[in-house]
């Protein structure tokens with residue numbers, strides 16, 4: 407990179423491998439906190455920067471892009487999701503937008519399987535029963551859940567993560583694997599998954615895993631109408647994005663026995679307020695968006711997000727280039 411070092415602003419403390427990649431080649435400054443940067447501070451700190459390394463909690467909208475000014479060449483998010491970035495506006499301004507697509511696939515797929523087992527087998531209720539002194543003599547019908555063997559598993563979004571989940575769950579004895587996606591995908595043959603329309607996914611799945619992005623097409627696709635089409639015994643797992651589910655309708659479905667249980671790693675909003683009705687339900691397991699919380703993934707996410715910035719300045723192809 408000839409000439410002056412590019413000014414890079416990082417909106418959070420990030421793992422050292424990311425910093426190491428950038429520190430000798432850029433003028434780095436960052437929000438020195440583990441908490442999200444407030445919008446007014448973001449607006450101040452982006453003025454005149456050449457590159458922004460942001461998190462999924464930072465809305466990179468027109469206002470932020472205006473505040474950054476004409477030098478901004480790349481917005482690199484340390485996440486797979488990029489719905490927090492105004493992609494169209496970046497496109498108009500010839501700003502590259504990059505994400506970290508490949509590095510958290512295993513961690514999120516593993517977490518999805520863990521959440522699915524936690525929910526299907528009512529494990530948290532069991533742990534709480536022991537802690538609360540509710541463990542009496544063995545009872546034949548106490549805390550009975552759903553087993554995976556001989557079930558139909560439905561996946562919404564058979565991308566890398568959906569495929570990773572399906573591959574891991576097949577050895578549990580899943581009888582049938584069906585999926586819905588914006589198109590039929592190459593992974594399907596490898597795991598013998600059949601493409602079905604969304605209504606069939608709803609009506610024939612015993613367990614549904616949401617592994618898709620949030621797009622205008624998937625926003626609130628799990629709503630009152632969708633829940634009506636699902637089996638009463640169905641279990642819904644979401645590790646994609648909270649906005650795919652209409653949460654008031656989910657509450658209704660879980661409390662009226664329309665469906666049996668849900669396991670959510672992502673919610674709308676995040677964080678979900680403590681007094682949200684879903685929080686109190688015994689049949690709704692909620693995790694605090696921790697799908698990619700492993701050091702392996704986080705280090706690689708930081709490396710990739712940093713590497714993408716250098717790639718853009720070196721006129722090389724970034725790993726996760728989403729808009730140009």
Ligand SMILES: O=C(O)[C@H](O)CO
Pocket residue numbers: 462484485486487488510697698
């Ligand atoms: O988009 C992502 O990368 C996840 O949701 C957070 O790791």
